[in-house]
Amino acid sequence: MTMAKVLVSDPIDQVGIDILSQVAQVDVKTGLPVEELVKIIGEYDALMLRSGTKVTQEVIEAGTHLKIIGRAGVGVDNIDVPAATRQGIVVVNSPEGNTIAAAEHALAMMLSLSRQIPDANQSVKAGKWERKRFVGAEVYKKTLGVVGLGKIGAHVATVARAMGMKILAYDPFISTERAEQLGCRLVDLDLLFREADYITLHVPKTPETANLINSETLAKMKPTVRIVNCARGGIIDEAAIAEAVKAGKIAGAALDVFANEPLGESPLTELGTNVVLTPHLGASTAEAQVNVAIDVAEQIRDVLLGLPARSAVNIPGLNPDVMEKLRPYLQLAETLGNMVGQLAGGRIEQLNISLQGELATKDSQPLIVGALKGLLSQALRERVNYVNASIEAKERGIRVIETRDSSVKDYSGGSIHLEAQGSNGKHSVTGALLGDGEIRITDLDEFPINVPPSGYMLFTLHQDMPGIIGKIGSLLGSYNVNIASMQVGRKIVRGDAVMVLSLDDPLPEGILGEVIKIAGITDAYTVKLS
Ligand SMILES: NC(=O)c1ccc[n+]([C@@H]2O[C@H](COP(=O)([O-])OP(=O)(O)OC[C@H]3O[C@@H](n4cnc5c(N)ncnc54)[C@H](O)[C@@H]3O)[C@@H](O)[C@H]2O)c1
Ligand SMILES: O=C(O)CC[C@@H](O)C(=O)O
DSSP states (O other), X not given: OOOEEEEEOSOOOHHHHHHHHTXXXXXXXXXXXXXXXXXXXXXXXXXXXXXXXXXXXXXXXXXXXXXXXXXXXXXXXXXXXXXXXXXTOEEEOOSSTTHHHXXXXXXXXXXXXXXXXXXXXXXXXXXXXXXXXXXXXXXXTOEEEEEOOSHHHHHHHXXXXXXXXXXEEEOTTSOHHHHHHTTXXXXXXXXXXXXXXXXXXXXXXXXXXXXXXOHHHHTTSOTTOEEEEOSOTTSBOHHHHHHHHHTTSSSEEEESOOSSSSOOSOGGGGOOTTEEEOSSOTTOSHHHHHHHHHHHHHHHHHXXXXXXXXXXXXXXXSOHHHHHHHHHHHHHHHHHHHHHHHHHOSSOOEEEEEEEGGGGGSOOHHHHHHHHHHHHHHHHGGGOOTTTHHHHHHHTTOEEEEEEEXXXXXXXTOEEEEEEEETTEEEEEEEEEXXXXXXXXXXXXXXXXXXXXXXXXXXXXXXXXXXXXHHHXXXXXXXXXXXXXXXXXXXXXXXXXXXXXXXXXXXXXXXXXXXHHSTTEEEEEEEEOO
16 A cells, blocks of 8 residues: 655754654645645645645645645635535644743743834844833833633633733624633723723624724824734734834734734834834744644544544534435535524524434434534634534533424425524524425524525514515615515515525625615624624
């Protein structure tokens, strides 16, 4: 039998290479341009990388023998995960291996900024002794605003509290109890921006967090605030923060991550002692590199040996045969979880899962995990997987209640009904698979419908009466949003009804407010499915 081949395309700790070498021929080729990678990837069964390699759709399509791609770190934003999934390639990461390293880097950045350590160091090395120039500020008794109270944010908050800081936290997906356990006061973003002396970002980069710190939000902050970003580039508008520091509107910024990396030319590099920059070093500790290398190399080894992966981002760590049969239903559960999570909104307190018909007789655990993964995907993005979804849900205080009803015979394969209680109230969605495996949403908030899920969806609750459909159509048309399909579900004529619109384009900001103003519409929600 020929030995499997693994390509390591970014610097990985030797311990990882040693693990891979137990089962495969390992080639380490770092710094390859995409064109080179495309040329050679067809020879390999596995690819292991950090954040340097861009695994585009082209690379994946050329990787005809690839079984697994392992990201030695958390973020898989440099991998085209949907393309990998389409090709049946497992993508794994190490969700926790560098948590402490990233948290400690954020704390180090905060203190470096406060005490101007990088510039003071340079000054001493230049033979100067400028004690008056480098008078700093204490963090003791100051207020730290933590945006994103997940793994890294929670550790930063814990250490900062021990340094005598008062912690305000903003995380719309975390329960008040969890925040209290960590000694943080959960507040809205506006209050955090207004009251914090230090702000540290620990959120994923998503459409909601892109440019979260911009000229408008910077204007709300104290002129003495110092901002730290060790999360992802693009969460801060770099031109706006450089301008705010230069104009003295804020006291400083310490950034480890940038919209474009390497940073290159930037207004940030021209600023002085109140800006500290590092080249994406959050995960760069010897310990974290060992952790992530072991974590990911072991998963690659296991998958090459035909065993399941521990932290699959896209495919559950299940026996491949079971997986093959279950995959469409997992996709259904995940899609429904994602939809009901967005409809219920923010902090979900409870998820009711009802397995109906044929599914009531099956092992429910994978489907529950699939639904939770979908439910948490708005908050956790690629960090939620089939392995950690249940633990993450438990930590967030989400109660899961399962029921079964085998008497429902509407769809031959059975159906899944989810009901979630969140900050937008209680919402429910039911779905099933058609004969060809296509997903159908069959019920929304107890109104019968029959629509396939689509990338952008708009749902309204309204009074069934003439004219409403036309008004919505004209409104969307005036924003150049194309409607792909539309359906109304109602129980009685001219009674309460829901309208489901599948859209070809995303809804522009603010349009939901206009939809709700249309006479007869009582509520409206959008759902985005990737
Ligand atoms: N600089 C580095 O080298 C480095 C290393 C590791 C991780 N990271 C980055 O750090 C960030 C945090 O990682 P983590 O492991 O703590 O992730 P995590 O998933 O444990 O936590 C992220 C938190 O953000 C919250 N969140 C999601 N959307 C939000 C929003 N719109 N507003 C407020 N909160 C929101 C989630 O509820 C979650 O609690 C990620 O962006 C990750 O990629 C950077
Ligand atoms: O590989 C790295 O050093 C970056 C790691 C970090 O950004 C992550 O997402 O884990």
